Amino acid sequence: MITLIIGGSGSGKSEFAEEYVSHLAGNAKEGRAMLYYLATMHADDEESRSRIGRHRQMRKGKGFETIEMPVRIERSLSMMENPENGKRKDVERFVLLECLSNLAANEMFDGWTDVRDGWHDPGAVKQRVLKGLFDLDEKSKHLVIVSNLIFDDGVEYDTVTTEYIRFLAELNIAVAKKAQTVIEVVMGLPNVLKGEMYPPCM
Numbered sequence: 001m002i003t004l005i006i007g008g009s010g011s012g013k014s015e016f017a018e019e020y021v022s023h024l025a026g027n028a029k030e031g032r033a034m035l036y037y038l039a040t041m042h043a044d045d046e047e048s049r050s051r052i053g054r055h056r057q058m059r060k061g062k063g064f065e066t067i068e069m070p071v072r073i074e075r076s077l078s079m080m081e082n083p084e085n086g087k088r089k090d091v092e093r094f095v096l097l098e099c100l101s102n103l104a105a106n107e108m109f110d111g112w113t114d115v116r117d118g119w120h121d122p123g124a125v126k127q128r129v130l131k132g133l134f135d136l137d138e139k140s141k142h143l144v145i146v147s148n149l150i151f152d153d154g155v156e157y158d159t160v161t162t163e164y165i166r167f168l169a170e171l172n173i174a175v176a177k178k179a180q181t182v183i184e185v186v187m188g189l190p191n192v193l194k195g196e197m198y199p200p201c202m
Contacts, residue, residue, distance in 0.1 A: 003143070003180065008150075011187065014146060017146045018096065021094050022035070022063070025094040028094075033091075037064040037066045080139075096146070100145050108122060108164055126174075147171075151169055181194060183197060
């Protein structure tokens with residue numbers, strides 16, 4: 001089951017997503033829930049390191065096992081599948097992917113040096129990313145995916161940035177179609193765009 005949580009920068013979507021996954025896992029039978037946090041951000045500058053630090057602090061004590069996976073999200077499955085958790089039939093896996101926007105950028109520009117030489121084909125990358133996400137969904141009790149809304153600022157960007165924005169939009173649309181629930185977070189408040197928020201008491 002997939003829940004897509006979207007919102008602008010600073011909207012509170014990340015904190016909401018963590019609480020949402022914790023509530024979902026809280027409904028599992030005692031000792032059965034495994035919580036995973038798939039972190040997709042590269043820590044390659046001071047701003048990203050600061051954001052990573054804030055996110056780590058936010059989820060501290062919530063029971064998440066963090067897996068750093070900036071590209072090839074499907075590889076996280078092999079890291080989860082071990083005798084202590086993933087291969088036990090009675091364990092329910094709850095996965096939070098933070099976030100699709102970073103994953104899209106990393107995948108699109110991984111190894112990229114010049115738009116004329118080595119730029120990954122967005123169509124092929126999109127299919128690979130979606131396959132990884134949907135494979136992850138099949139092996140999880142619940143997959144919560146966080147993504148950014150970056151499509152309404154009215155700014156005209158260069159060709160490469162515009163291609164990335166289009167690429168992320170296509171990923172968001174494909175995930176939203178597959179998801180049972182889509183929630184937009186605005187100023188920390190959830191607005192259900194598709195399906196039903198679960199648990200409804202949140």
